[in-house]
Amino acid sequence: MRNFASAVRTAVASATLFAGLPTIHAASDTDDITALREQLRLLDQKIKVLERKQEIAADDAATAAKSAPKITINDKGFTLASGDGANQLRLRSLIQADARVFTGQDPTITNNNAFLMRRARLIFEGTFAKNYSFLLVPDFALNSTTTLQLVDAWVNVAITPSLNLRLGRFREPVGLEQLQSDATAFFVERSLVSQLVPNRDIGAQLWGDVLGGTLSYAVGIFNGIADGANNNNNGENDQDKDVAARLFAQPWKNDGGSPLQGLGFGVGASFGRQKPVAANLTSGYRTDGQQTFFSYRTQSAAAASLTNFSTVADGPTWRVSPQAYYYNGPFGFLGEYALSTVNVRPNFPASLVGSPKVELKNRAWQLAASYVLTGEDAAYTGVVPATNFDWNGGTWGAFETVVRYDVLDLDDKAFTSPGGGYASLAAAAANPTKISTFGLGVNWYLSKAVRFSLDWFHTEFDNNVAVPTRALLKNDENAFITRLQIVF
């Protein structure tokens, strides 16, 4: 019995034990799963934390990069800029290497077929606190009078986007082509119209774009300079100042797709009152080939007489120049007219008493057109080639053809006696009354920064006499000019 009871107990205990085993196993599995789940959750959190930290670090790096100074080197120059772009310094350059060949000219001219450095400029420009900018442009290209010339030097304050104040040396706001960059004009040399409008002078100017950029204005006061001249030496000829102003409208500028989007037109003008000091405010004029074809009489005061004297400006000087351009796809057109009025008189005797004054009206106009053969857009600011010239890559850059006709008509009164027994203000035998030039050229844009140009200018002179004394005037001028230019 005992054995039986023992056996029963054992059997019950065993049954109980074996019956309980799955329960023990199940509890253990649940604990394991719970532990594993917790471990998984913790690992998941760790991964998420690491990912988030990386995300935050990337955001911080991106923010830091925005505020870090930037150095950029490209075809716009070398630029150092603050992270927010409000402050920057840029170094640029313009180098033009020319070759000029004149054919069929008078054999006494022996020194004009030449290579020359037309311009060799370093361009420093900068902006501070977004609204204050400057430009400083020295030119190292040698000429007959200077070895280093300060071309542009100005400080600009952007009071509002539509109101800027500029002080220093810069171009007077009159001529359309004169205001165009040296590097982007159709031809290597500007037209005869630019001979009658002022170039760079020293002064102060308010300017800006209004009406959504469709109307540009500029008005300034300057020391005053002669037609086509630069004020290179802080010169002030008299105490009077010239006022120059320009309005230029591009009414459809913001109408994308309009055929008139590239149309711009306006008028520039200047006014001054000159006093008779030497010959500083009377100009000579140059052909498109840059040879002087007109000049007033000059003579030293000591040797001056009724027939040989210096012609000086005395009285009001004013200019007006209506102007327009039109660009549409690869086609470009530019036209302008200039009327320059100057009051001049013989600088003899020194007191000028009895010296007759004459008002001369000189006129010039030009029509010029271009077509980009490779299809890029023509623009006042130049052509940007779709590809760069690359011999190995088989790309050729952009090609543009250009054509121009320009005329300069001098006032006939310059070549007749002003009265009182005086000789004419400009020697009739040494000057033409009118010149006309036909120009033809091709521009090859090897890249945005590099342009090669080949221009031909044919100039005809309407002379006062059958055999002029100035050698240049004895034959038509045929000038071939090539230029390799780098600008960035």
Added chain:
Amino acid sequence: MKIKTFLLLGLAAALSGAAFAKDIQLLNVSYDPTRELYVDYNAAFAKYWQGKTGDKVTVKQSHGGSGKQARAVIDGLAADVVTLALAADVDALYDVGKLIPQDWQKRLASNSAPYTSTIVFLVRKGNPAKIKDWDDLVRPGVSVITPNPKTSGGARWNYLAAWGFALKKYGSDAKAQEFVGKLFKNVPVLDSGARGATTTFVQREIGDVAISWENEAYLAVKEFGADKLEIVVPSLSILAEPTVSVVDKVVKKKGTEAAAKAYLDYLYSDEGQEIAARNFYRPRNEAIAAKHAANFAKVELITIDAVFGGWTKAQKTHFADGGIFDQITTK
């Protein structure tokens, strides 16, 4: 002479035209969680200002950690107004940048704090970590999300609220420092701003609890759903007073002083207060506060002045370089 006279008249006309420009642009540099508030408020103010003056005003917004935003303004960001998380960040505009006068806080009512807020806890639905009060945030294994007090105004409020709780419960600054030290040991990620911390908690699903601006917590629940998030109100919190100021040097230079001042004044108007309340900020206007009372939990609130002796002292003691926060986090 005539030509010169005409030119002078023309110039005068151009200048006067510029001075009476009808389009006004303001920049409001604010802290992280105010994005939605100022989107609503800017539209209301523009309408109000155009009706009053005829001028069209456009307000641009910039948001980030309050401390970082103050630094940006000092470094030159041309803010017409700042609406920052705390007075210490606005103080920096005087202390470091001299962009505003020293007594800037006296220029507007309620110490230039047109609305207030407080600090609450944001937890996941069902509150799986069983977070009920500040003590739960220092339990081992609890993961707490709060931004970096060095860059975030909200984080400084969080820190000080925790400190105030511990100070009251445990009775000494040393115990409070130990408590806050333990809390920050439970912080796995320090975002630079409150919005980033919300992103970490809600979207990246990190942490068991986020210490949050009350308005930010309500906004998160509204945006992500009451089926995912819950708000827990601790037994004690802090009265957070975001402050606002015109940036005098900027508005004088830009000629936007009148519009900028009106912009801040209008925050105290009925409409401004109503917009603040709708965006879960506690309005100063008692009538409007009563109208929205159901949205704001009743909680014991300590103040920065009573417990910490004001922002200048709190900033120097806790958050300046080498301060207690640095000591806690470098241990």
